[in-house]
Amino acid sequence: MGQSISVRDLEAWYGSNKTLKGIHMDIALNNVTAIIGPSGCGKSTFVRCINRMHETMPGTKVKGEIILDGVSIYDQDPVALRKRVGMVFQKPNPFPSMSIYDNVVAGVKLNGMTQKHKLQAIAEKSLRMAALWDEVKDRLNYSGMSLSGGQQQRLCIARALAVEPSVLLMDEPASALDPIATMHIEELIRQLKADYTILIVTHNMQQAARIADSTAFFLNGELVEHGPTSDIFTNPSDKRTEDYISGRFG
Amino acid sequence: MSKKIKYKTSFGDQLMWILTLLMAISVLVLMVWMGWQMYHSARPSIQRFGFSFIIGRVWDPVKEQFGALPFIYGTIVTSLIALLLAAPIGLSVAIFLNEMALSKVRTVIGFLVEMLAAIPSVVYGLWGIFVLAPWLRETVEPGLAKWLGFIPFFKGSPVGFGMLAGGLILAIMILPTIAAISREVMAAVPNMQREAALALGATKWEMIRLAVLPYAKSGIMGGVMLGLGRALGETMAVTMVIGNRPDILLSLFAPAYSMAAVIANEFTEATYDLYLSALVEIGLILFGITLILNVFARLLIWSVAKGPKGGSLV
Numbered sequence: 001m002g003q004s005i006s007v008r009d010l011e012a013w014y015g016s017n018k019t020l021k022g023i024h025m026d027i028a029l030n031n032v033t034a035i036i037g038p039s040g041c042g043k044s045t046f047v048r049c050i051n052r053m054h055e056t057m058p059g060t061k062v063k064g065e066i067i068l069d070g071v072s073i074y075d076q077d078p079v080a081l082r083k084r085v086g087m088v089f090q091k092p093n094p095f096p097s098m099s100i101y102d103n104v105v106a107g108v109k110l111n112g113m114t115q116k117h118k119l120q121a122i123a124e125k126s127l128r129m130a131a132l133w134d135e136v137k138d139r140l141n142y143s144g145m146s147l148s149g150g151q152q153q154r155l156c157i158a159r160a161l162a163v164e165p166s167v168l169l170m171d172e173p174a175s176a177l178d179p180i181a182t183m184h185i186e187e188l189i190r191q192l193k194a195d196y197t198i199l200i201v202t203h204n205m206q207q208a209a210r211i212a213d214s215t216a217f218f219l220n221g222e223l224v225e226h227g228p229t230s231d232i233f234t235n236p237s238d239k240r241t242e243d244y245i246s247g248r249f250g
Numbered sequence: 251m252s253k254k255i256k257y258k259t260s261f262g263d264q265l266m267w268i269l270t271l272l273m274a275i276s277v278l279v280l281m282v283w284m285g286w287q288m289y290h291s292a293r294p295s296i297q298r299f300g301f302s303f304i305i306g307r308v309w310d311p312v313k314e315q316f317g318a319l320p321f322i323y324g325t326i327v328t329s330l331i332a333l334l335l336a337a338p339i340g341l342s343v344a345i346f347l348n349e350m351a352l353s354k355v356r357t358v359i360g361f362l363v364e365m366l367a368a369i370p371s372v373v374y375g376l377w378g379i380f381v382l383a384p385w386l387r388e389t390v391e392p393g394l395a396k397w398l399g400f401i402p403f404f405k406g407s408p409v410g411f412g413m414l415a416g417g418l419i420l421a422i423m424i425l426p427t428i429a430a431i432s433r434e435v436m437a438a439v440p441n442m443q444r445e446a447a448l449a450l451g452a453t454k455w456e457m458i459r460l461a462v463l464p465y466a467k468s469g470i471m472g473g474v475m476l477g478l479g480r481a482l483g484e485t486m487a488v489t490m491v492i493g494n495r496p497d498i499l500l501s502l503f504a505p506a507y508s509m510a511a512v513i514a515n516e517f518t519e520a521t522y523d524l525y526l527s528a529l530v531e532i533g534l535i536l537f538g539i540t541l542i543l544n545v546f547a548r549l550l551i552w553s554v555a556k557g558p559k560g561g562s563l564v
Contacts, residue, residue, distance in 0.1 A: 051449060053445060053448065053449060056445070056448060058353065079451050079452070079453050080451065081451075082448065082449055082450065082451040083450075083451035086449065086450075087445075087449035089442055089445065089446070089449075091442060093440075093442040093443060093445070093446040094446075095443065095446065095447075095460065095461060095464065095465075096443075096464075096465065096557065097464035097465065097467070097557045097558075098464070098557075098558065099558040099559075102558075106447075106450060106460060107450030107451060107452075110450060110451060110452055110456055110460075111451070139559075141558060141559060142558060142559045143557055143558040143559060144558075145557075146559065156446070159446075159450065160449070160450070163450055163451060
């Protein structure tokens with residue numbers, strides 16, 4: 001089951017550069033929310049705040065409040081938080097020294113799970129959810145690096161799902177992939193939203209239109225507009241949103 | 251019919267190709283030549299003693315009796331002590347500097363650690379004579395004998411000058427090599443590997459274990475091997491603290507001798523040809539051990555770098 005997220009007055013800095021300037025946003029549970037906007041608008045920083053990954057970089061700062069399922073994430077241990085809020089990155093980043101199987105269960109093992117049959121069951125379930133099982137079931141002991149880029153990204157999704165988070169953050173998960181691999185990932189996202197609250201950053205507006213229930217448009221560190229995807233794309237209420245989606249800038 | 255394609259190369263490139271090739275070959279030639287020369291000079295000793303030179307325990311130039319085992323033993327034991335101490339410490343230093351320390355601390359401590367490598371070995375030796383050995387004799391060795399005396403390595407009367415002192419000096423000397431190389435390979439681990447681990451809910455240590463160390467493993471091993479190579483060949487500092495007595499004793503407190511030390515100490519005193527030849531043979535054995543060790547290390551690093559099927563780290 002997914003969890004809802006409320007963001008209040010969120011400000012974030014990289015050094016002296018303020019990348020988020022007071023974001024107010026409510027993210028519905030079991031929904032796909034797309035974050036769109038031009039480069040440097042703060043959309044990546046925004047999702048990286050939600051699992052407190054932003055703070056791990058030196059010289060960063062955060063202010064404001066993010067409430068996940070009724071509790072402020074800043075009152076929680078970031079390590080525990082990240083087990084509930086999974087993340088998939090722009091470039092596939094499987095652990096190169098590990099096999100496909102070990103990659104999938106890496107996070108589960110961190111939680112102290114050691115029983116082999118349970119781990120195997122989790123690996124299969126996660127790989128099936130990531131629509132990768134059929135392609136790798138005969139070579140689970142091969143290196144994760146032996147897979148294609150699209151397969152590697154689905155492996156990373158499986159790795160994130162194996163921990164059973166309730167929220168899944170995806171930072172341009174398909175931007176390094178070819179159209180067919182992108183299609184696989186989008187299909188996957190559509191299936192996953194039954195169980196997860198998904199937040200996806202994308203620079204591809206068609207992608208947002210295809211998969212997202214609601215879409216948020218960021219510009220210069222501010223949330224310009226957030227609403228049902230169909231409204232954003234057909235009837236935006238802000239002039240800047242209209243300019244961006246109609247390709248006048250960005 | 252296929253036509254052979256000719257690639258035109260500029261004269262400058264051809265010249266550079268020849269020059270660099272010559273340089274590369276010269277290194278090889280030098281090494282083979284050195285090995286052969288040493289073999290040639292060591293031949294009288296090799297013919298006289300054969301294999302018993304390596305397993306012989308008596309080194310008595312007066313009676314023309316030469317066995318190298320005490321030196322081989324001393325070199326290997328001191329190098330192992332150095333490795334056992336310096337590898338975990340060097341790796342910890344690298345982990346701290348790379349993953350934990352603030353950037354200012356990192357710069358200062360990193361610089362100081364690398365400074366350790368710049369100190370001449372004779373200075374280490376002096377420090378060993380005047381500080382390390384007395385400290386070992388009066389504090390460390392009696393303590394070890396008291397608490398760990400049931401282990402044969404820590405039995406015996408505290409001398410100060412011995413294999414423990416030699417190993418400790420070597421550990422300090424190879425520490426910067428191991429730390430600096432480990433640090434460099436760990437700095438080369440892509441940040442997205444760290445983030446992958448953190449995003450799964452890894453703690454800092456789990457992140458290091460999951461993402462940093464496996465990625466940097468082969469490089470770290472390379473650094474350790476480089477350190478070991480230095481320890482095996484180090485002469486001055488060891489000779490000043492090891493006690494220079496060709497004995498094979500289990501106790502690490504006992505004076506011993508190393509291959510490099512005996513060559514340096516006795517070379518000028520080698521009054522007859524067989525004596526000189528025996529010393530050169532020790533050099534040849536040291537040369538051989540280092541060579542074998544490096545080949546072995548390379549193989550080990552390759553096998554580690556290969557990782558699971560179908561993948562490669564390097």
